[in-house]
Amino acid sequence: MTRPGAAGPPGSAPALEKPKSFKPTLKRLIRELGDYRGRMLVVLGSIVASVTLTALAPRVLGDATNLLFEGVIGSRLPAGLTKEQAVAQLRTAGQDTFADMVSAMDVVPGQGIDFDAVGWVLLTVLALYVGSALLGWLAAYLLNQVVVGTVTRLRADVEEKIHKLPLWYYDQSARGDLLSRVTNDLDNLSQSLQQTISQLLNSILMVIAILIMMLTISPLLSLIAVATVPLAVIATALIARRSKPHFVGQWRSTGLLNAQVEESFTGHELVKAFGRRAEVEQTFNEQNEELYASSWKAQFISGIIMPTIMFLGNLNYVAVAVVGGLRVASGQLSLGEVQAFIQYSRQFTQPLTQIGSMFNLMQSGVASAERIYEVLDEAEEAPDPAFPATPVSDVGHIVFDDVSFRYRADRPLIENLSLEAAPGHMIAIVGPTGAGKTTLVNLILRFYEVDSGRIFVDGVDAATMTRDDLRERTGMVLQDSWLFGGTIYDNIAYGDPSATREQVLEAARAGHVDHFVRTLPDGYDTVIDDEGGGVSAGERQLITIARAFLARPSILILDEATSSVDTRTELLISQAMADLSSDRTSFVIAHRLSTIRNADLIVVMEDGRIVEQGTHDQLLAARGAYYNLYNAQFSGAVE
Incomplete structure (x- = not known):
């Protein structure tokens, strides 16, 4: 059975899926915000009130303009007349247009500007704008809490999901692409939500x-003003x-570029040793150019929205004026x-321009x-x-009963x-590369079903x-040592956090770590990073072996655990392993056959099948696959 989403055996490149459509993802984001319904209702109410006050202000300010204009016109009309008499005189003088304008105004002939009334109107406008600003601040404050809380929960969901995958x-x-999703994409989503929700609602x-x-x-x-709206909506x-496909490509390219950078930095020694710097730089430049192209197109195309709407708005302004x-x-x-x-x-x-720019x-x-949802939906x-x-x-009694497993059907x-x-x-467990040795022990731990x-x-x-x-019953030491940033003591104690200091030191002595640590x-308390900087590859492996000693599991798995140490240390570790395994079941995957001569059972695998099993002496006497492997190491190459 093919694993869900698997494109092949471990190590193969994943196939890129087509991105999901815009609307379902947007609806899902809105549902995420729905967990904060109470605050979102307050935010909505605050924005409605703020917008209402802002919308009232120009109308009230128009009253101030009317007071000023009416005062200017009134001062130019003869005092002592009523407005109707003044209008009649203007019509008699042939100033019909001016008379029509005066008749529509609340003007008193001979009376100038009422500055007290103008002052009260301006104070009212000021109060409207201050109230709108305070309500807008409240909405922004609560909305920030909602967005930060939503992204925090999403980040926690992704972290929890990672442990369930x-x-x-x-x-x-x-690895770099996954890190980009957890970091860059979440940060970008947070910034986008913070900058769009408030402005879009407003x-x-x-x-x-x-x-x-x-x-x-x-x-x-109003009809003239809204005539350009359909054009703006269609253009947007x-x-x-x-622009949407280019944004999707931008963040995919970002993830791929991060993956390439992470790989080249992690293996920079190997890159230099094989003289592949130019090739790595070329790959980086190609991916960087892809990111540049998709980013430029996404930003340029979406950036056309605002000037397009501004142009239509200017046409609207001229017509209204x-x-x-x-x-x-x-x-x-x-x-x-x-x-x-x-x-x-x-x-x-x-606001139409802002809506366009928010896209x-x-x-x-x-x-x-x-x-992000691609990870959560895995x-x-x-x-x-x-x-x-x-x-x-x-006691570590393990039985494989007619087990079959495939990475691909x-x-x-x-x-x-x-x-x-x-x-x-x-x-x-011995055999050529790809025979299924590591897969066999992965099945014991249920890394695969x-x-x-x-x-x-x-x-x-x-x-x-x-x-x-x-897995609590199982200890595992891999060929590639894994350490984390911290002290050597902490790395050993990781095998059993409840262990006393004396137990940790005892495990270090059993794993032959104590000798070289005391020279530091x-x-x-020597601090090492997650790459094990400051200690050699063999010393890193000794630390991981000491960690397994401290855990003292009933089942011990050693996957080429001694491949990074010298021959003398290998013999010492083999003896220590024999002591550790005396009352425990151990599975040892080894290419160096000298380390497994004393094994109780040697299993020879080829193409996922057990072709031979027995003790060292029995298999040599059988002169089969194990015999050929052994002679290939100790008697010269076998043609």
């Missing part, structure tokens, strides 16, 4: 509020549709109303969200049984394998046990 996912995924509500205010002033001018949709001026002259509108309407028309296009960030944020390991079984004993690896490892025995057959641990089917219970200036 099966081993095949990591085998087929570039802009949409502002458009609605301004449209209502414009309709109360002049339906005709067309441009956004073209011309028609509005004619209606003031005819007395159908006051100057303050036209001033307020022009201000509204500019404010009407501004840039929204496209980028949704592209990152898609990559198939997890099969859950542990609801009622798990627990072995009564803990069309490529057999392990077929109908049966094997028994008696308690306390050392089982050596068998396709058919069963593996029994102390009489209990491993599939009916919890993984934690199974800081001894066990």
Whole structure:
């Protein structure tokens, strides 16, 4: 059976899937924010109130303009007349247009500007703007809490998901790309949400509020103002549709570039040793150019939205100003109303411009969200049984019963394998590269699930046990030593956090770590990084072996554990392993056959099958596959 999403055996490159569509991902993000319904309702209410106050301000400010204009016109008319008499005189003098304008105004002939009334209007406008600003601040404060909380939960979900993903996912995924999803994409999503949600809500509500205010002033001018909206919407949709694939490509390229950089930095010694710097630089430059091309296209295409909407808005402004001026002259509108309407028309296009510019960030944020959800939607390991079984004993009795396993359905690896490892025995597994040796021990730990057959641990089917219970009984030392940033003492104590200092030092002496550690200036407090800097490859391996000594599991797996140490240390470790394995079952994968001569059982594998098994002497006497392997190491190459 092919593993879900697997493109091949571990180490193969993952196939790039087509990105999910925009709307489902956006809806899923909105559902994420829905967990903060209470705060989002307060945010929405605050934005509505803020927008309402902002929308009222130009209309009130228009009253101040009317007071000033009416005062100027009133001072020019003869005192002592009523407005009707003044209008009649203007019509008699042939100034019909001026008379129409005066008749529509609340003017007193001979009376100048009422500065007290103007002052109260300006104070009202100031209060409206201050109230709008305070409500906007409250909305921004609460919205920031919602966004940070949502991204924090997403980050926790990704972290939890990483621990639930099966081993095949990591085998087929570039580490740098996965790190980019967990870091870069989450950060980009956070910035996009913070910058878009507030402005989008504010802009949409502002458009609605301004449209209502414009309709109360002049339906005709409102029709002119909204005539450009369909053009703006169509232009935005067309441009956004073209920019989305480039945003998706931008973040995919970012992940691939991070993966390439991480690999080249991790293996920089190897790159230099083989003189591959130019090739690595060429690969980097090619991927960097791909990232540049997709980023440039995404930013350029989405950046066209704002100037397009601004151009349409300017056309709208000219039309409103011309028609509005004619209606003031005819007395159908006051100057303050036209001033307020022009201000509204500019404010009407501004939120439309902001909505258009937000598509840039929204496209980028949704592209990152898609990559995050790809991780969250990956198939997890099969859950542990609801009622798990627990072995009564803990002696490390392992039985493979007709086990079959394949990485790919069309490529057999392990077929109908049966094997028994008696308690306390050392089982050596040898064979050519790719024979299935490491896969065999991975199946014991349930890093992969068998396709058919069963593996029994102390009489209990491993599939009916919890993984934690199974792995607590197992210790593993790999060919590639794994250390983390910290002291040497902490790295050894990782095998058993509850161990005393004396137990840690005892494990260090058993693993032959104590001798070289005492030559270091800081001894066990020497700090090493996750690459093991400051100690040699062999010393790193000794630390990992000491860690296994401290754990003292009932099942011990050694995958070429002594390949990085010298011959003398190898003999010492072999003796220590013999002592450690005296009452434990151990599986030793070895290419150096000198290290497994004393094994209780040697299993020879070829193409996923056991072709021979027996002791060292028995297999040599059989003069079969093991005999050929042994002579290839100690008697010269076999043609």
